[in-house]
Amino acid sequence: SAVISQKPSRDICQRGTSLTIQCQVDSQVTMMFWYRQQPGQSLTLIATANQGSEATYESGFVIDKFPISRPNLTFSTLTVSNMSPEDSSIYLCSTTLGAETQYFGPGTRLLVL
Protein backbone atom coordinates (compact mmCIF):
# COMPACT_ATOMS: atom_id res chain seq x y z
CA SER A 1 0.00 0.00 0.00
CA ALA A 2 1.02 3.63 -0.41
CA VAL A 3 1.90 5.99 2.39
CA ILE A 4 -0.21 9.09 1.98
CA SER A 5 0.12 12.14 4.17
CA GLN A 6 -2.01 15.25 4.38
CA LYS A 7 -1.39 18.70 5.77
CA PRO A 8 -2.91 20.18 7.81
CA SER A 9 -4.52 17.40 9.80
CA ARG A 10 -7.14 19.81 11.06
CA ASP A 11 -7.91 23.52 10.97
CA ILE A 12 -10.43 26.03 12.15
CA CYS A 13 -11.06 28.83 9.68
CA GLN A 14 -13.16 31.94 9.42
CA ARG A 15 -15.84 32.21 6.79
CA GLY A 16 -14.75 33.96 3.62
CA THR A 17 -11.18 32.72 3.83
CA SER A 18 -9.49 29.95 1.85
CA LEU A 19 -7.54 26.89 2.93
CA THR A 20 -5.12 24.84 0.87
CA ILE A 21 -4.77 21.17 1.76
CA GLN A 22 -1.68 19.27 0.71
CA CYS A 23 -1.48 15.59 -0.16
CA GLN A 24 1.85 13.77 -0.50
CA VAL A 25 2.30 10.19 -1.71
CA ASP A 26 5.48 8.22 -1.09
CA SER A 27 5.60 6.89 -4.65
CA GLN A 28 4.81 8.17 -8.11
CA VAL A 29 1.18 7.72 -9.03
CA THR A 30 -0.88 8.65 -12.03
CA MET A 31 -4.27 9.36 -10.51
CA MET A 32 -5.07 11.21 -7.31
CA PHE A 33 -8.54 11.84 -5.96
CA TRP A 34 -10.11 14.29 -3.55
CA TYR A 35 -13.15 13.35 -1.48
CA ARG A 36 -15.33 15.22 0.95
CA GLN A 37 -16.99 13.67 3.99
CA GLN A 38 -19.53 15.99 5.53
CA PRO A 39 -20.45 15.47 9.19
CA GLY A 40 -22.26 12.18 9.64
CA GLN A 41 -22.20 11.52 5.91
CA SER A 42 -20.44 9.21 3.52
CA LEU A 43 -17.65 10.17 1.15
CA THR A 44 -18.29 12.03 -2.07
CA LEU A 45 -15.75 12.42 -4.84
CA ILE A 46 -14.90 16.04 -5.55
CA ALA A 47 -12.48 15.62 -8.43
CA THR A 48 -9.85 13.46 -10.06
CA ALA A 49 -6.40 14.95 -10.58
CA ASN A 50 -4.02 13.51 -13.15
CA GLN A 51 -0.55 14.92 -13.49
CA GLY A 52 -0.19 17.16 -16.51
CA SER A 53 -3.88 17.77 -17.10
CA GLU A 54 -6.74 19.74 -15.64
CA ALA A 55 -8.64 18.15 -12.81
CA THR A 56 -11.96 16.54 -13.63
CA TYR A 57 -14.76 17.64 -11.32
CA GLU A 58 -17.83 15.71 -10.31
CA SER A 59 -21.31 17.13 -10.61
CA GLY A 60 -21.91 19.73 -7.94
CA PHE A 61 -18.26 20.73 -7.58
CA VAL A 62 -16.63 23.57 -9.49
CA ILE A 63 -13.07 24.67 -10.04
CA ASP A 64 -13.65 28.17 -8.69
CA LYS A 65 -14.67 26.75 -5.33
CA PHE A 66 -12.24 23.81 -5.21
CA PRO A 67 -9.17 24.57 -7.32
CA ILE A 68 -6.76 21.65 -7.52
CA SER A 69 -3.13 21.50 -8.47
CA ARG A 70 -1.12 18.45 -9.50
CA PRO A 71 2.41 19.67 -10.14
CA ASN A 72 4.10 16.24 -10.12
CA LEU A 73 3.48 12.53 -9.69
CA THR A 74 3.64 12.54 -5.88
CA PHE A 75 1.83 15.69 -4.82
CA SER A 76 -1.51 17.47 -5.09
CA THR A 77 -3.29 20.33 -3.40
CA LEU A 78 -6.96 21.12 -2.92
CA THR A 79 -8.04 24.64 -2.03
CA VAL A 80 -11.38 25.30 -0.40
CA SER A 81 -12.17 28.87 -1.42
CA ASN A 82 -14.37 31.52 0.13
CA MET A 83 -15.37 29.13 2.87
CA SER A 84 -18.72 28.98 4.61
CA PRO A 85 -19.81 26.81 7.56
CA GLU A 86 -21.28 24.35 5.03
CA ASP A 87 -17.72 23.54 3.97
CA SER A 88 -16.98 22.05 7.38
CA SER A 89 -16.02 18.50 6.49
CA ILE A 90 -13.25 15.99 6.37
CA TYR A 91 -11.32 16.22 3.12
CA LEU A 92 -9.47 13.10 2.05
CA CYS A 93 -7.10 12.46 -0.78
CA SER A 94 -6.54 9.05 -2.27
CA THR A 95 -4.65 7.32 -5.00
CA THR A 96 -4.75 4.01 -6.82
CA LEU A 97 -2.09 1.36 -6.66
CA GLY A 98 -2.22 -1.54 -9.04
CA ALA A 99 -4.94 0.31 -10.95
CA GLU A 100 -7.83 -1.11 -8.98
CA THR A 101 -7.44 -0.20 -5.34
CA GLN A 102 -7.66 3.24 -3.78
CA TYR A 103 -5.75 4.06 -0.64
CA PHE A 104 -6.62 7.06 1.45
CA GLY A 105 -4.76 9.66 3.40
CA PRO A 106 -5.63 10.38 7.04
CA GLY A 107 -7.87 13.30 6.11
CA THR A 108 -8.02 17.00 6.93
CA ARG A 109 -10.70 17.99 9.41
CA LEU A 110 -11.96 21.46 8.60
CA LEU A 111 -14.24 23.56 10.76
CA VAL A 112 -15.47 26.86 9.36
CA LEU A 113 -16.86 29.38 11.81
Place this chain on the structure above:
Amino acid sequence: AQSVTQPDIHITVSEGASLELRCNYSYGATPYLFWYVQSPGQGLQLLLKYFSGDTLVQGIKGFEAEFKRSQSSFNLRKPSVHWSDAAEYFCAVGENYGGATNKLIFGTGTLLAVQP
Protein backbone atom coordinates in the same frame (compact mmCIF):
# COMPACT_ATOMS: atom_id res chain seq x y z
CA ALA B 1 -27.01 5.09 -11.92
CA GLN B 2 -24.52 3.28 -9.78
CA SER B 3 -25.30 3.19 -6.08
CA VAL B 4 -24.41 1.42 -2.87
CA THR B 5 -26.83 0.74 -0.05
CA GLN B 6 -25.91 -0.13 3.50
CA PRO B 7 -29.27 -0.75 5.16
CA ASP B 8 -27.97 -0.74 8.71
CA ILE B 9 -26.96 2.69 9.99
CA HIS B 10 -25.96 1.45 13.41
CA ILE B 11 -25.28 -2.04 14.79
CA THR B 12 -24.37 -3.14 18.31
CA VAL B 13 -22.88 -6.55 18.98
CA SER B 14 -21.35 -8.17 22.01
CA GLU B 15 -17.65 -8.87 22.07
CA GLY B 16 -17.04 -12.38 20.80
CA ALA B 17 -20.27 -12.50 18.83
CA SER B 18 -20.39 -12.89 15.07
CA LEU B 19 -20.95 -9.96 12.78
CA GLU B 20 -22.48 -9.42 9.37
CA LEU B 21 -22.71 -6.01 7.75
CA ARG B 22 -24.90 -5.77 4.69
CA CYS B 23 -24.08 -4.08 1.41
CA ASN B 24 -26.10 -4.01 -1.79
CA TYR B 25 -24.99 -2.35 -4.97
CA SER B 26 -26.39 -1.27 -8.27
CA TYR B 27 -23.94 -1.39 -11.13
CA GLY B 28 -24.33 -2.18 -14.79
CA ALA B 29 -21.21 -4.28 -15.27
CA THR B 30 -18.98 -6.41 -13.12
CA PRO B 31 -18.09 -4.17 -10.24
CA TYR B 32 -14.98 -3.74 -8.22
CA LEU B 33 -16.15 -3.97 -4.60
CA PHE B 34 -14.45 -2.77 -1.46
CA TRP B 35 -14.93 -2.56 2.27
CA TYR B 36 -13.19 0.20 4.19
CA VAL B 37 -13.09 0.89 7.92
CA GLN B 38 -12.83 4.30 9.54
CA SER B 39 -11.92 4.44 13.20
CA PRO B 40 -12.70 7.60 15.16
CA GLY B 41 -10.44 10.43 14.04
CA GLN B 42 -8.75 8.23 11.46
CA GLY B 43 -8.70 7.95 7.70
CA LEU B 44 -10.04 5.03 5.72
CA GLN B 45 -8.32 1.67 5.86
CA LEU B 46 -8.94 -0.96 3.22
CA LEU B 47 -10.28 -4.19 4.72
CA LEU B 48 -10.74 -6.24 1.56
CA LYS B 49 -11.62 -6.08 -2.09
CA TYR B 50 -13.25 -8.16 -4.81
CA PHE B 51 -12.40 -7.92 -8.47
CA SER B 52 -13.03 -11.38 -9.88
CA GLY B 53 -12.56 -15.06 -9.18
CA ASP B 54 -13.39 -16.64 -5.85
CA THR B 55 -16.49 -14.94 -4.52
CA LEU B 56 -15.39 -15.34 -0.90
CA VAL B 57 -12.57 -12.94 -0.16
CA GLN B 58 -10.45 -12.71 2.92
CA GLY B 59 -9.26 -9.45 4.35
CA ILE B 60 -7.30 -8.05 7.23
CA LYS B 61 -8.25 -8.29 10.90
CA GLY B 62 -10.15 -11.56 10.36
CA PHE B 63 -12.81 -10.08 8.08
CA GLU B 64 -14.24 -11.78 5.02
CA ALA B 65 -16.86 -10.85 2.46
CA GLU B 66 -18.87 -12.79 -0.07
CA PHE B 67 -19.87 -11.50 -3.48
CA LYS B 68 -23.29 -12.73 -4.57
CA ARG B 69 -24.06 -11.55 -8.07
CA SER B 70 -27.64 -12.84 -8.00
CA GLN B 71 -28.38 -10.72 -4.94
CA SER B 72 -26.14 -7.77 -5.87
CA SER B 73 -24.64 -8.06 -2.43
CA PHE B 74 -21.20 -7.95 -0.85
CA ASN B 75 -21.75 -8.56 2.85
CA LEU B 76 -18.93 -8.28 5.34
CA ARG B 77 -18.55 -10.91 8.06
CA LYS B 78 -16.41 -11.66 11.06
CA PRO B 79 -16.87 -14.76 13.22
CA SER B 80 -15.84 -13.16 16.52
CA VAL B 81 -15.85 -9.42 17.09
CA HIS B 82 -13.23 -7.68 19.20
CA TRP B 83 -13.73 -4.41 21.07
CA SER B 84 -11.19 -2.80 18.75
CA ASP B 85 -13.51 -3.44 15.79
CA ALA B 86 -15.78 -0.61 16.92
CA ALA B 87 -15.66 1.82 14.00
CA GLU B 88 -17.58 2.89 10.94
CA TYR B 89 -17.59 0.57 7.97
CA PHE B 90 -18.06 1.69 4.40
CA CYS B 91 -18.88 -0.44 1.40
CA ALA B 92 -17.85 0.99 -1.97
CA VAL B 93 -18.12 0.11 -5.63
CA GLY B 94 -15.43 1.18 -8.04
CA GLU B 95 -16.28 2.18 -11.55
CA ASN B 96 -14.28 -0.01 -13.85
CA TYR B 97 -12.61 1.81 -16.73
CA GLY B 98 -10.64 -0.64 -18.78
CA GLY B 99 -9.26 -2.41 -15.73
CA ALA B 100 -8.58 0.70 -13.70
CA THR B 101 -10.70 1.99 -10.87
CA ASN B 102 -11.66 5.59 -11.16
CA LYS B 103 -14.50 6.90 -9.07
CA LEU B 104 -15.47 5.13 -5.87
CA ILE B 105 -19.12 5.28 -4.88
CA PHE B 106 -19.61 4.82 -1.18
CA GLY B 107 -22.50 3.61 0.88
CA THR B 108 -23.68 5.67 3.80
CA GLY B 109 -21.74 3.58 6.27
CA THR B 110 -22.59 1.33 9.22
CA LEU B 111 -21.48 2.38 12.66
CA LEU B 112 -20.48 -0.64 14.73
CA ALA B 113 -20.56 -0.54 18.51
CA VAL B 114 -19.13 -3.43 20.53
CA GLN B 115 -20.49 -4.20 23.98
CA PRO B 116 -18.19 -5.83 26.55
